[in-house]
Amino acid sequence: MNIPDRDFCFRAIAYVKATLPTDEPPTVTLDLANSPVLKKVAPSLAAAYVVDAGNSFTYIQHRHLSASGVTAEELHSKAIYNLAAMAQIQVKVQPYGNIYAVLMGGNFEASLILFDGFWVQSCAHLAPNGFVAALPARDILAFTDAANTQGIQELHQLCARVGSTSDHPLTTQLYSYASGIWQPHG
Numbered sequence: 082m083n084i085p086d087r088d089f090c091f092r093a094i095a096y097v098k099a100t101l102p103t104d105e106p107p108t109v110t111l112d113l114a115n116s117p118v119l120k121k122v123a124p125s126l127a128a129a130y131v132v133d134a135g136n137s138f139t140y141i142q143h144r145h146l147s148a149s150g151v152t153a154e155e156l157h158s159k160a161i162y163n164l165a166a167m168a169q170i171q172v173k174v175q176p177y178g179n180i181y182a183v184l185m186g187g188n189f190e191a192s193l194i195l196f197d198g199f200w201v202q203s204c205a206h207l208a209p210n211g212f213v214a215a216l217p218a219r220d221i222l223a224f225t226d227a228a229n230t231q232g233i234q235e236l237h238q239l240c241a242r243v244g245s246t247s248d249h250p251l252t253t254q255l256y257s258y259a260s261g262i263w264q265p266h267g
Contacts, residue, residue, distance in 0.1 A: 097192045200212060209226065
């Protein structure tokens with residue numbers, strides 16, 4: 082990269098990733114310097130940090146943090162800020178049956194679970210009993226009110242339809258949001 086490491090790190094956008102089950106061995110093992118920086122955010126989900134390189138994303142690796150002097154906490158904070166700035170311009174929430182579909186350009190929809198402000202400031206009125214969300218792929222995020230049993234059923238159906246057919250699958254597990262924490266639902 083020709084961009085100084087600190088500037089490179091501060092261009093990062095928070096990006097949700099599925100984590101491997103603890104009983105499943107990794108297919109590739111990297112040394113720490115070349116491993117992507119990850120922060121666990123919920124069971125089976127982590128925040129990664131990517132920089133848009135035009136036609137692909139480049140992951141922030143531990144070597145970038147070492148070279149720049151940026152801490153993992155600073156990286157996370159800046160990457161959430163960048164995700165929020167993107168959402169402010171691009172996000173649309175559309176009702177669809179008993180659920181709401183979140184649209185944001187095709188790469189970071191699911192990553193919005195990392196941005197608390199989206200849920201507590203922008204969407205709280207849509208789910209006064211709390212949120213249940215589905216994020217079966219990086220470009221699919223839908224939610225319903227925690228008391229809406231039909232909506233929860235529709236979220237399960239969405240996950241079953243998308244399943245592992247997406248080119249960037251995440252999880253078929255639904256998640257509930259309460260007090261700033263995402264947990265597996267039911």
